[in-house]
Amino acid sequence: MDPTLKIVIVDENPIRAAILEDGLQEAGFTQVVRIAEMTNLLSRIYALDPEVILIDLENPSRDVLEQMFQVSRVVKRPIAMFVDSSDSASIQASVDAGVSAYIVDGLKKERMKHILDLCISRFNAFSRIQGELEKTKTQLEERKVIDRAKGILMKAKNLTEEQAYALMRKTAMNENKKIAEIAQSIVMASDLLK
Numbered sequence: 001m002d003p004t005l006k007i008v009i010v011d012e013n014p015i016r017a018a019i020l021e022d023g024l025q026e027a028g029f030t031q032v033v034r035i036a037e038m039t040n041l042l043s044r045i046y047a048l049d050p051e052v053i054l055i056d057l058e059n060p061s062r063d064v065l066e067q068m069f070q071v072s073r074v075v076k077r078p079i080a081m082f083v084d085s086s087d088s089a090s091i092q093a094s095v096d097a098g099v100s101a102y103i104v105d106g107l108k109k110e111r112m113k114h115i116l117d118l119c120i121s122r123f124n125a126f127s128r129i130q131g132e133l134e135k136t137k138t139q140l141e142e143r144k145v146i147d148r149a150k151g152i153l154m155k156a157k158n159l160t161e162e163q164a165y166a167l168m169r170k171t172a173m174n175e176n177k178k179i180a181e182i183a184q185s186i187v188m189a190s191d192l193l194k
Helices: 014-026 041-048 062-075 088-096 109-157 161-175 179-192
Strands: 006-010 031-035 052-057 079-083 101-104
Touching: 006 014, 006 041, 014 031, 014 052, 014 109, 031 041, 041 062, 052 109, 079 109, 088 101, 101 109, 109 161, 109 179, 161 179
Parallel strands: 006 031, 006 052, 052 079, 079 101
Antiparallel strands: none
């Protein structure tokens, strides 16, 4: 783990924050910044641009979880949340808000490195899955557009499906574009001519 990792601790309680800071320093992390107030949390975190965010709360409220959701959406960083007590609804809300590690009654400085490792690993795994999902969604949308464009060409030029696809492929190669771009142009042109 990189000791120059920039870590932000969000905690209004200086005693709890000190435990986190001590644990991180003992684990060799040197770039640790503490945010002591929850007001304008998103803009503060965005300005600091940390690699990891650690949040220590006694009992996370809905407002705090909403701020976490905003932070995770905009900043897209691993987030570990430390809480004193919890229930299944709070855990689910935290996970939905983008928290990578939810630690109940686990504020011990000697655990910090392991918790940080877990948080980053879970965040990276989730990010890969999200990336794959977005790629699959894009491919599916492209496939739909290509199929629609094939149908338009088949009807307009009296072509078979294979001929329509071959025509789009040849045009894409000639224009140095993706087949999906050519298909989108065909669909748009068809919609304009209706």
